[in-house]
Amino acid sequence: MLTDILIDKEAQYTLRILNELNTVEWAKSLVSRVNLGGGLVSENMPILFEARFAYELHKKGIKFEYEYPAGVGESTVEFRISQPQEWLIELVSIRRSDGVKRATKQIGPFYEFILSSNSLDPHQCAEAEMITAEQKIGEKVFTEGRPTKFPPVSTAYHMIVADMRGYLDQGGDIYDYRQMAYGASGLPEDKSMFTNFWEIQPGKKEPVKGLFEKDNPLKASEYIRKRIHFLGFVSEEDFAEGEITEKTYYLGNSYLFNDDEQKMKQAYKTYPLSKEIKW
Numbered sequence: 472m473l474t475d476i477l478i479d480k481e482a483q484y485t486l487r488i489l490n491e492l493n494t495v496e497w498a499k500s501l502v503s504r505v506n507l508g509g510g511l512v513s514e515n516m517p518i519l520f521e522a523r524f525a526y527e528l529h530k531k532g533i534k535f536e537y538e539y540p541a542g543v544g545e546s547t548v549e550f551r552i553s554q555p556q557e558w559l560i561e562l563v564s565i566r567r568s569d570g571v572k573r574a575t576k577q578i579g580p581f582y583e584f585i586l587s588s589n590s591l592d593p594h595q596c597a598e599a600e601m602i603t604a605e606q607k608i609g610e611k612v613f614t615e616g617r618p619t620k621f622p623p624v625s626t627a628y629h630m631i632v633a634d635m636r637g638y639l640d641q642g643g644d645i646y647d648y649r650q651m652a653y654g655a656s657g658l659p660e661d662k663s664m665f666t667n668f669w670e671i672q673p674g675k676k677e678p679v680k681g682l683f684e685k686d687n688p689l690k691a692s693e694y695i696r697k698r699i700h701f702l703g704f705v706s707e708e709d710f711a712e713g714e715i716t717e718k719t720y721y722l723g724n725s726y727l728f729n730d731d732e733q734k735m736k737q738a739y740k741t742y743p744l745s746k747e748i749k750w
Contacts (some may be wrong), residue, residue: 474636475567477513484710485519486511488526501525501537517564520634521549523707524562527715528552533743546619556741557627561611561620565604566637597639598667601679604638605651608682609691612698621698624727628738631695632703632719642706645720652702652722654681683724700727700738716744 489505492498505522508515528535528550539551541559550560611620611631621629635642646665649657655666655678668676680687682695682702695702705719721739728735739745 474640474642475513475516477511477516477519481519481707481710482511485522489522492522492526492529495529497534497536498525498529517562517566517634520564521562523710524632524715525550527713527744530712531743541620542622543619544617548620551627552743558630558742559621559627560630560632562632562634563608563611564634564637565607567640598669598679600639601647601651601667602669604633604635605679605682605687605689606691608633608651608702609689609695612694613691618694618698621694624698624700628700628741629698630701630703630742631699632705635704635706638706643704645704648702648704648720648722650679650681651704652681652683654678654684654687657681657722683722683726685726696724696726700724701742716746719744721748 489502493502501522505515505518508518511519525535525537533552534554536551536553538547538549539559540546541548541551548559548561550558550562552558552560608631612618635648638647644665646658646662647667650665650667655663658666667679669679670676680689680692682689682692684692685696701721701723703719703721705715707714707718721742723735723739725732725735728738739748
C-alpha cells in the first residue's frame with residue numbers, strides 16, 4: 472500500500488517548499504531537521520508533513536517558532552505563533568498500524584485489505600484502529616505517565632493537527648474524526664450507522680469514546696479535554712499549495728469554551744489557517 476511510501480508528487484512538492492523555507496530565517500531549523508532525518512525518504516514522512524504545514528503558515532505571512540519549549544519538562548511544541556494571538560500547535564502522523572499491515576494481503580500485483588469486527592485478531596478491526604489513532608494523538612499531551620508538550624491553558628490556544636493518511640490505510644472520513652473527538656454523539660442522527668463500537672467485555676459493546684469525552688478511559692483524554700482547544704484532521708492527496716489549509720477538518724473542545732459556541736468560533740477565527748466551517 473502507498474500510505475507508508477513517499478510518492479513522487481509528495482516528494483517533488485516537498486522538495487520545492489523546502490528550498491523556499493530554507494531562505495526563511497525562522498524555518499531553517501525545520502529544514503535542518505528534515506536533512507538530519509535523511510531528507511526525502513519514506514521514514515521521514517512525519518517531518519515532511521511538518522514542513523508542508525510550516526509552508527502553509529509561511530505563505531500566509533505568519534512567523535513561527537519551531538520546537539518551542541512551552542514549560543512542560545524538557546518537551547517542546549512544534550509550532551508557536553505569537554502574533555496577533557498566541558497559538559501552540561503540535562502535529563502527529565498516524566501511520567499504518569500493525570493490525571492494518573496484518574490485514575493487508577498481496578495477491579499478484581494487487582493488494583487486498585480487509586478489516587472486520589469479526590476478525591480473530593482483535594487488532595484487525597476498524598474499532599481498534601480508531602482507538603489506536605486516539606492513543607497516538609493522546610501521546611501529544613500525556614506520555615510515560617506524565618503530561619507533555621502542552622501546559623495548562625492560559626492565554627494561548629492549543630491545537631493538535633493529525634496527518635490521518637495511515638488511518639485505515641486511506642485516511643478515514645469526517646464521521647471517524649467526529650467520533651474520535653466527541654464520541655457517538657458527534658455523529659448526526661442520520662449517520663449513526665457509521666458509529667464504531669468496541670467490545671468492552673465479552674458480549675457487551677459500547678461506542679468508542681471520543682477524546683473530548685469525560686468518560687473516555689484513555690488517561691491522555693483527561694489532558695486533551697483540559698488542555699487542547701481544537702483537534703484538526705487532514706489526509707492529503709494532491710500535495711499542493713493550500714491543500715492542508717483547505718482540507719483540514721477542525722473540531723473544537725466545548726469544555727474549554729464553557730459550551731459557548733460563539734466563543735469557540737471567535738477563537739478559531741484567530742487561527743492563521745482558519746477557513747469557513749460548520750461546527
